[in-house]
Amino acid sequence: MKISNRISGLKAGSALVTVLVLAASAAQAQTLRTNINADPAMVDPITYSELIAGDVIGNIYEGFTAINEAGDVIPALAESWDAHDDNLGFTFHLRPGVTTHLGNEFTADDVKYTFEALLNPENQGGLNARYLATVVGAQAITDGDTTDLEGVRVIDDYTVEVRFNEPDVLFPIYPFYFMDDDAVETAGDEWYLEISAGTGPFVFETWDRGQRVLLSANTDYWGEGPYIDAVEFVIVPSGDTAVSMFEACELDVVYADAASIRRILQTPELAEQSIQAPAAQIRYLGMNQNLYEPFQDERVREAVCIAFDRQAMIDGLYEGAAFPLAGQVTPGVAGFNANLEPMPYDPDRAQALLAEAGYPGGEGLPPINITSTEPNRNDILYFASQLQQVLGMPVEVEIVERGSHIRNMNAGEVAFFPWGWSAGYPDGLYFLSQVWYGPSPYNRSRWQNDQFDALIDQARATADNEARYALYNQAEEILIGEYGTCPTTVRMQVALVKPEVEGVRLTPFRFLPFNTVRMN
Amino acid sequence: MLRYGVGRLLGLIPVLLAAVILTFLANQAVPGDPITGLLSDQSGDAALEARLRAAYGLDRPLWQQFVDYILGVLQGDFGLSFRFAQMPVIDIIGEGLLISPVLALSALAIAFPLGMLLGTIAAIRQNSWVDTSIILVLVAGISVPNFALASFLVYIFAFQLDWVPVAGWGSFSQAVIPITLLVVPTSAYIARLNRTYMLEVLRTDYIRTARAKGLREKIVIWRHAVRNTLVPLLTTVGIILGGLLSGTFVVETIFNIPGLGSLAIQAIFARDYPVTMAIVLLFTVFYAGINLIVDLLYSAIDPRIRLGDRTA
Numbered sequence: 001m002k003i004s005n006r007i008s009g010l011k012a013g014s015a016l017v018t019v020l021v022l023a024a025s026a027a028q029a030q031t032l033r034t035n036i037n038a039d040p041a042m043v044d045p046i047t048y049s050e051l052i053a054g055d056v057i058g059n060i061y062e063g064f065t066a067i068n069e070a071g072d073v074i075p076a077l078a079e080s081w082d083a084h085d086d087n088l089g090f091t092f093h094l095r096p097g098v099t100t101h102l103g104n105e106f107t108a109d110d111v112k113y114t115f116e117a118l119l120n121p122e123n124q125g126g127l128n129a130r131y132l133a134t135v136v137g138a139q140a141i142t143d144g145d146t147t148d149l150e151g152v153r154v155i156d157d158y159t160v161e162v163r164f165n166e167p168d169v170l171f172p173i174y175p176f177y178f179m180d181d182d183a184v185e186t187a188g189d190e191w192y193l194e195i196s197a198g199t200g201p202f203v204f205e206t207w208d209r210g211q212r213v214l215l216s217a218n219t220d221y222w223g224e225g226p227y228i229d230a231v232e233f234v235i236v237p238s239g240d241t242a243v244s245m246f247e248a249c250e251l252d253v254v255y256a257d258a259a260s261i262r263r264i265l266q267t268p269e270l271a272e273q274s275i276q277a278p279a280a281q282i283r284y285l286g287m288n289q290n291l292y293e294p295f296q297d298e299r300v301r302e303a304v305c306i307a308f309d310r311q312a313m314i315d316g317l318y319e320g321a322a323f324p325l326a327g328q329v330t331p332g333v334a335g336f337n338a339n340l341e342p343m344p345y346d347p348d349r350a351q352a353l354l355a356e357a358g359y360p361g362g363e364g365l366p367p368i369n370i371t372s373t374e375p376n377r378n379d380i381l382y383f384a385s386q387l388q389q390v391l392g393m394p395v396e397v398e399i400v401e402r403g404s405h406i407r408n409m410n411a412g413e414v415a416f417f418p419w420g421w422s423a424g425y426p427d428g429l430y431f432l433s434q435v436w437y438g439p440s441p442y443n444r445s446r447w448q449n450d451q452f453d454a455l456i457d458q459a460r461a462t463a464d465n466e467a468r469y470a471l472y473n474q475a476e477e478i479l480i481g482e483y484g485t486c487p488t489t490v491r492m493q494v495a496l497v498k499p500e501v502e503g504v505r506l507t508p509f510r511f512l513p514f515n516t517v518r519m520n
Numbered sequence: 521m522l523r524y525g526v527g528r529l530l531g532l533i534p535v536l537l538a539a540v541i542l543t544f545l546a547n548q549a550v551p552g553d554p555i556t557g558l559l560s561d562q563s564g565d566a567a568l569e570a571r572l573r574a575a576y577g578l579d580r581p582l583w584q585q586f587v588d589y590i591l592g593v594l595q596g597d598f599g600l601s602f603r604f605a606q607m608p609v610i611d612i613i614g615e616g617l618l619i620s621p622v623l624a625l626s627a628l629a630i631a632f633p634l635g636m637l638l639g640t641i642a643a644i645r646q647n648s649w650v651d652t653s654i655i656l657v658l659v660a661g662i663s664v665p666n667f668a669l670a671s672f673l674v675y676i677f678a679f680q681l682d683w684v685p686v687a688g689w690g691s692f693s694q695a696v697i698p699i700t701l702l703v704v705p706t707s708a709y710i711a712r713l714n715r716t717y718m719l720e721v722l723r724t725d726y727i728r729t730a731r732a733k734g735l736r737e738k739i740v741i742w743r744h745a746v747r748n749t750l751v752p753l754l755t756t757v758g759i760i761l762g763g764l765l766s767g768t769f770v771v772e773t774i775f776n777i778p779g780l781g782s783l784a785i786q787a788i789f790a791r792d793y794p795v796t797m798a799i800v801l802l803f804t805v806f807y808a809g810i811n812l813i814v815d816l817l818y819s820a821i822d823p824r825i826r827l828g829d830r831t832a
Contacts (some may be wrong), residue, residue, distance in 0.1 A: 038786055042605040049560075049605075121571060124605065130562075209615045210778020211689060234688070236776045237786070241687050248678050248686045403556035403563070403791070410564035441564050 030519045031230040032501065034253040034511075035242040036213070039235055042126075043207055044192035045177030046117050049126030051510075055255075056213050056233055059513045060101075061177030061198035064092060067426050069505045069512065071332045073173045076223075077106065077199060081172050083463050089151075089163040090171055096158050098222045100180035101196040101203045108160035112152045113181035120147060127424065131174040134164040167461035169468070173425050201226045201515030211235055225515035227503075243270065246496050252519070253504055254496040255511065258375075261494050262319045273499065276321070276492045280423040280508035282328050282431050285383070285486040286445030291415035292368050298482055299357040302350075304393075305486035308386040309345040314489055317378050321492040327476045328431050330490050332508035334465070335428025335472040343486060347390045354391050362392025369398040370416045373405050379418050409444035418488060419444065426509065428472045432456055436479055447484040528812050532805075539804040540593075540797065544586055547793045554578070554602040554791040576602065593801070599794040603787070609794045612783070613802070619689070619779030620772065621806055624764040626695070627702035628757070634703070635710025636746070636753070642711065643718035644741060654711070661708030666701050666767065670774050673697045689777040698771045702764055709763075713756060717749040724748075751822050758811040765803060 040053035045061045048054065064078035078092040098106040115132055118125035119141040132138045136151025151163040162171065183197035191197065196204035201223065202215035213233040217226045234250075236242040239257035243264060246254045256264055256274075264270045287295040287304065294300045310324040324342035329335050351361070359365050370387075372380045380397045387393040395416075400408070408414050421442070423430040434440050437456045438448040455475040462468040479485065495511070497504045503516035555572050556563045563569065573579040577588065577599075592599060598609035642654040677697060678686045684693040721727060722745060730740045765781075772782035780799050787795035 039604070041603050044605075047605040124572070124575070208778070209612060210776070210782060234776070235778070236687065237773050237782060238776070241774055241776060244674055244678070244686045245688075248682075250686055250688070401551040403552045403560070406560060407556045407563040410561075442561060 029230065030228040031232050032228050032253060032514055032517055032519065033232045033234055033251045034514075035236040035245070035251055035255060036233045037235075037237055037239065037242075037257060039209055040207075040213065040233075042192070043204060043213065045114070045128070045179050045198070046123050047126045048128065048177060055510060056215070057177055058200075058511075059202040059215055059231060059515075060196060060200045060204050061179060062200050063174065063176040063178060064172050067507065067509065067512070069507060071334070071426055071507055071509075073334075073426060077178060078172065083169070084163075087167045087169070087461055087463070088165075089161060091155070091159060091161045092172070094158040094160065095222065098199050099220050100182075100199050101218060102180045102182055102186060104180055104182055105157070106178070106180070106199050107157040108154040109157075110178050110181050111160050112149060112154055114176065114178045115152055116141060116147055116149050117179075119149065128174070128176055131171070131176065134166055134168045134171075136163045136165055169460060169463045170425065170427055170429060173427060175425055201513050202231055205230075221515065223515065225517070227516075227518045228514070231514050243496070246270075246498075249498070252498045252501050253511075256494040256496065258318075258491075261321050264494055264496065265319050265321060270496060273496050275495050275497055275504070275506050277506040278323070278331050278508055279491045279493050280330050280333050280426070281420050281491060282330055282435065283325060283418065283420040283488040283490065284328065284435075285488060286409070286414070286417045286419055287447075287485065288412065288415045288445045290412065290446055292366070294357070294359065294365055295415075297357045299353040300359070301483035301486075303353040303357070303391060304350075304387065305343050305483050306346045307350040307390040308383060310342060310489055311345070313379070313382060317382065318489070318491065321494055322489045323492070325487040325490045327480055328436060328485070328487055329428035329472060329476060330423070330431075330508065333423055333428050333431075334426055335469040337473045337476060340476070340480065350390055362394065365391075365393050367394040367396065368416050369396050370418070371398040371400055371405065371408075371414050372417055372419070373402045374399055376418060383418060410441060412444070412446045414444070417444075423509070428469070428476075429456070429459055432472055432475055432479075433460070436475075436484070445485065447479070449478055449482070449484065452478045525812070525816065528815070532808050535808055536801065536804055539800055540590065541586075543797050543800045544589070547791075547796060548582070550791070552791050554793060557791045558602060576600065589797070598798040601792055601795050603790040603792040603795070609798050612795060613780060613798050616778045616780055616783055617802070619777060620765060620768040620781045620803075623695075623698060623702065623768050623771070623777070623779065624761060627699050627706060627764055627767075628761060630699070631703045631706035631710060631760075632753075632757075635707040636714050636749075638707065638711035639714025640718055640741065640746060640749075642715045643722065646719060655715075658708040658711050661704045662712070664704075666705065666770055667774060669704060670697070670701055670771070673700060687775040687777075689775070689779075694775075698775050698777060701771050702767050705767075706760055706764060709760065710753065710756075714749055714753060717752050718745060721745045721748045747821070751818060754814055754817060754821065757814050758807070761810050762807060765807065 036052050036055055038052055040056050041050050042048060042053050043056060045057055048057055062076050064076060064081070065073050066076040068074050077095055077098060079095045081090050081092045083090055094106070094108060100106050115135070117123055118129040119132055119138055121142060121144055135149065137149050138151070140146050141149060153161045155161055178199065180197040183191045183195060187194045193207065201218050201221045203218050205214040205216050207213045212235060215231045217229050236245065239260035240263070242251060242254045243256070243260045245251045264274055285304065287301055289295045314320060314322045326340035326342040327337050329337065354360065354362065370380045370384050377399060384395040384397045387395045409417065409419065421431060421435045433456050434442045436447060436452065437443060438453045452475050455471050459468050459471040462471060480487065493506060493510065495506050500520045502518045502520065505512040505516060555569060555576070555578060558572060559565065559569055577585060589599065596610070601607045601609050601612055604612060638654055638658070642651045645651045674686055674697060677683050684696045688694045727740060727745055730744050768779060768781035769785055771777070772779045773785050776782070780802065784796060784799045787799065
C-alpha cells in the first residue's frame with residue numbers, strides 16, 4: 001500500500017494546490033485546454049507505447065531531433081551529428097545549456113541512461129525500445145546479461161557515439177524521449193507520477209485519473225516559447241461531448257475522433273474553426289497469396305484494386321475527410337512520390353481481367369472472407385458488396401476482436417483485409433520497411449519481392465536523403481506496379497481551434513508540442 | 521433483528537463468491553486476451569509475449585490464477601492493472617470509488633419523493649386531466665433514451681441558458697445534468713408504481729373506514745394511504761438502484777465523470793480484467809448493502825413485519 005499512499009498523497013497535495021493556484025490566478029494564467037479520449041496508459045517515456053500517452057509525453061520529453069510544421073526534421077537535443085565512415089554509427093553533438101525539469105544539465109549520460117532503461121527487460125520498455133534493435137549490445141541487455149549498452153559511448157558531456165551492427169541511417173530521426181538519469185534516484189520507481197524528468201517545453205504536474213493531466217510551462221525551455229502557462233489535457237471519452245465542450249468554451253482545442261468529424265464538417269460555425277492535415281497513415285487492402293490461390297495471379301489482384309470506388313468511399317463513409325492514396329507513402333512524409341496516380345475505378349476492365357484470369361463473372365473463385373475489426377465494419381461491407389457486384393467474387397465479411405485480429409495478421413493467417421499503419425517517425429521508410437519488406441514481422445499480407453527487399457536494404461544504408469527517396473520511389477513502384485496491394489485512402493485529421501488561440505500546429509503526426517501556442 | 525442482520529451479512533459471502541466466479545469466467549469467455557491486447561502490433565514476438573505473461577501471472581493454470589486472486593483480494597490486493605503500466609488496481613479504483621454510488625444515491629434521494637408525489641397526485645385525481653397529463657409525462661420520462669435526453673438537457677441548460685458546464689466533475693453545477701438524467705426515468709418509474717399501489721390502497725376497507733370516521737381527506741391520503749404504499753415501493757428500491765448504477769455507466773461516459781462506471785467501460789474495452797473484477801465486486805457489495813438496509817427498513821415502516829423473529 002506504499003504506492004497507494006504516495007499517489008493519494010500526491011493527489012491530495014500537489015493536485016489540489018496546483019488546481020487552486022491555477023484557479024486563483026485564472027485571471028492572468030493562460031491554460032490551454034484540450035481533449036484526450038481516455039486516460040493515457042502511462043506518463044513515462046520508458047514504457048510509452050500508445051498514441052494518447054504520446055500526445056501528453058511529446059510535450060514533456062524530447063529526442064535528438066524534432067519535426068517542424070512542414071514535417072521536416074530539425075535538430076532538437078542534438079545540434080548536429082556525423083555519420084561514421086563505415087556507415088555503422090553516428091556521433092551526436094548535444095545542445096549545451098539545456099536543463100532538465102529537475103534542474104540538471106542535459107548531458108550524454110542521460111542519453112545512454114535512457115537507452116539502457118528502454119532495453120532493460122525489467123522496465124517493459126515500450127515503442128521506442130525497438131529503435132535500438134541495431135545498436136551494438138542491445139540484445140545483451142534484453143537478454144538480461146548486462147545493463148551496460150556496449151554500443152553507446154559517452155565521449156564528453158556533449159558528445160555521444162552510437163554504434164550499430166548494421167547500417168541504420170535514420171537513427172537520428174527516431175523519436176526518442178530522453179529523460180534525466182537522476183529521476184529514479186530522486187523519486188523512486190514511480191518517479192513519473194511525482195516529478196517531471198524531461199527537457200521539453202512543458203513540465204508534468206499531475207494526473208487525476210479519469211479527469212485530466214496537467215502540465216505547466218517550463219520557464220527554462222531552451223527553444224521557442226512556451227507562451228502559455230499550462231496545458232490541461234481533459235479526459236473526454238465521448239468525441240461528441242468534446243465538441244459540445246468546445247462549443248461551450250470549456251475546451252480551446254479539440255482533436256476530433258472519426259465519429260464527430262461529420263458533425264464538425266456539417267456545422268458551418270464549427271467547420272470555420274476547424275483545421276485539417278492528412279494523417280501519416282497508409283491504408284491498404286492486404287491480399288495474402290499463400291492463403292488464397294487466385295491472388296497469385298496479378299490480373300486478379302488488379303481486378304480487385306480497380307473494382308471499388310475510392311471517391312465514393314470518401315464521400316459516403318468519411319464525410320469527405322479523406323483522399324485517395326496512390327502509393328504506400330503518405331503526403332507530408334519524406335519520400336512521398338507525388339507523381340503516382342491513384343488506381344482508377346474501372347469495373348469493365350476489372351471484369352475483363354478476371355475473365356482473362358479464368359474466372360469469368362467470378363465463376364470458379366473459391367469463397368473468401370474479408371476480415372477486420374468492428375470500427376471498420378462499414379469499410380469491409382463496402383468492399384464485399386463491390387467485389388460481389390462488380391466481380392461476382394464470393395466474399396463474406398468477418399469481424400474479429402482487435403487483439404486477436406492483429407495477432408492473426410502478424411502470423412500471416414488472414415487472407416484478405418483492409419488495414420493501416422501509422423508512421424512512428426517522419427520518413428517513408430517506416431511504411432515500406434515495416435509493412436512491405438519481406439522479413440518484417442508486420443508484413444501482414446506476406447507479399448514478397450526480392451528486388452523490393454534489396455532496394456529497402458540499400459535505402460537503409462543510404463545516408464543521402466534524395467538518393468534514398470529515389471530508392472523508396474523505385475521500391476514503391478514495384479509494389480504498386482504488380483498490384484502487391486491496393487492502396488485505398490488517407491484520412492484527414494480534423495481539429496477544432498478557438499479563434500483566440502494561435503500557433504496550434506496540426507501535422508501528419510498529430511499535434512506538435514504546444515510551445516508555439518499563444519492565447520489572446 | 522441483530523441476528524437477522526448478521527445472518528444476512530454472512531449470506532453475502534456466497535453472493536460475492538458467485539460474483540467473482542461469474543466475472544472471472546465471463547472475462548475468460550470474452551473474445552480477446554489482455555496480453556495480445558497489450559502487445560498489439562508486436563504480437564507475434566514470442567519472447568516478449570512470454571515475458572509479459574509471466575509478469576502478469578497469466579502463465580499459471582486458470583484455477584491457480586483464480587485461487588491466487590481470491591487470496592490476494594482477502595488481503596486487500598486486487599493485482600496490477602493491464603492497461604495502466606504497472607499500476608495497482610487499488611490505486612486506480614480508489615480515486616473514483618464513491619462517485620458512482622454518490623450519483624446513484626443522490627438521484628434516488630430526489631427521484632423517490634418526487635415519484636411518490638406524482639404517483640399519489642395522479643391516483644387521487646384518477647381519470648382527470650391531471651392524471652392524464654402526469655401519465656403522459658411519465659411515459660415520456662421512461663421511454664426517452666438517456667443519451668437523447670442528455671443532448672437535450674445539455675442544449676437547454678449549457679448552451680441556451682448557460683447555467684451549467686457541458687461536462688466534467690468536481691463542482692455542484694457539473695452534477696446537475698448527470699443527476700437529472702438519472703432522476704427522470706427513475707422518478708417516472710416510481711410514480712407509475714405508486715399510482716397503481718395507491719389506487720389499490722384507496723379501495724381498501726381501512727381507507728373507507730378512515731373516510732367514514734370523517735377524517736380530512738389530506739390525513740386519509742398522506743397518513744394512511746401513502747404509508748401503506750411505502751412497503752411495496754421499498755421492495756423495488758433494490759431493483760431501481762441496480763438500474764441507477766448501470767445508468768451511471770452511460771452518464772459518466774457522456775459527461776466525463778471519473779467514477780467507477782466510466783472506468784468499468786474503459787477497463788472492459790481494454791480487457792483490463794483486474795480492474796473489471798474489482799469494480800464488479802465493489803458494485804456487488806454496494807448493491808447488497810443497500811438491499812440489506814431496505815429489508816431492515818421494512819420492519820420500521822410496517823410493524824407487522826418482524827424480521828427473523830420466528831417466535832412472534
